[in-house]
Amino acid sequence: MSSQEDFMRELVRRFKNPPNYGEIENADIVSEEADYSCGDRVKLYFKIGGNRILEAKFTSEACLFCNASTSILLDLIKGKTIEEALSLKEEELLSIFKTDSKGPRYRCIILPLRALRKALKGLKLK
Numbered sequence: 001m002s003s004q005e006d007f008m009r010e011l012v013r014r015f016k017n018p019p020n021y022g023e024i025e026n027a028d029i030v031s032e033e034a035d036y037s038c039g040d041r042v043k044l045y046f047k048i049g050g051n052r053i054l055e056a057k058f059t060s061e062a063c064l065f066c067n068a069s070t071s072i073l074l075d076l077i078k079g080k081t082i083e084e085a086l087s088l089k090e091e092e093l094l095s096i097f098k099t100d101s102k103g104p105r106y107r108c109i110i111l112p113l114r115a116l117r118k119a120l121k122g123l124k125l126k
Contacts (some may be wrong), residue, residue: 031119
């Protein structure tokens with residue numbers, strides 16, 4: 001089995017039964033972002049403790065790539081500081097999907113990162 005087949009299986013798994021899916025009751029921060037050109041919409045929920053992301057979940061009405069990207073993004077930032085989460089670059093997320101900013105799924109993959117930045121903007125602790 002090729003690594004591409006394994007990768008596609010992982011995407012489908014994350015789409016059908018995405019880790020981190022659901023709402024956080026009494027979330028400290030909720031952020032919603034949509035891409036009106038394709039109809040994808042994600043809503044992120046965060047519990048913050050001090051300067052750290054303690055818990056993160058999402059709900060969505062989105063395609064396979066957006067759902068998988070959101071699930072992966074939340075895996076990457078859980079337990080991280082606000083600054084660490086905000087320092088995540090588009091290229092890091094895109095590289096997981098073996099694409100770049102010219103790829104056909106760029107907007108789908110980056111949408112959750114836009115929602116993350118919107119949620120955490122202004123929360124940087126000194």
